[in-house]
Amino acid sequence: MADLKRFLLSIEQLLVLLIGVAVVFFALLNTQSTTVDLFFTEIDAAVSLLILVPLLGGLLLGWIGGGLAARRRGQKRAGREAGKPDFETPLDEEAEDELEGWSEDLGV
Numbered sequence: 001m002a003d004l005k006r007f008l009l010s011i012e013q014l015l016v017l018l019i020g021v022a023v024v025f026f027a028l029l030n031t032q033s034t035t036v037d038l039f040f041t042e043i044d045a046a047v048s049l050l051i052l053v054p055l056l057g058g059l060l061l062g063w064i065g066g067g068l069a070a071r072r073r074g075q076k077r078a079g080r081e082a083g084k085p086d087f088e089t090p091l092d093e094e095a096e097d098e099l100e101g102w103s104e105d106l107g108v
Contacts, residue, residue, distance in 0.1 A: 023052075026051065027052050028048055030048050031046055031047070032047050033047075034050070
């Protein structure tokens with residue numbers, strides 16, 4: 001199982017590398033300058049920068065989001081191993097008294 005996981009990870013890394021090289025190659029072929037109209041200003045930039053900057057921004061956001069998701073999964077896993085539920089909702093004393101009253105009324 002571990003070998004299969006390592007193999008699939010290496011295929012995924014290879015695909016990401018190939019796509020990254022293709023995007024960089026495509027960006028370097030497009031060195032013409034163009035004007036980008038923003039809300040209140042205009043920017044003259046090379047097309048290659050207009051390709052690479054959003055790509056790098058997306059990679060950064062994906063890396064941060066992946067790290068946060070992994071951290072959350074680790075916290076949930078640690079909670080389950082400790083016997084805690086995935087979430088806890090603290091009740092104040094008034095809500096606990098009301099809940100006890102309802103359970104008595106229902107005969108629970």
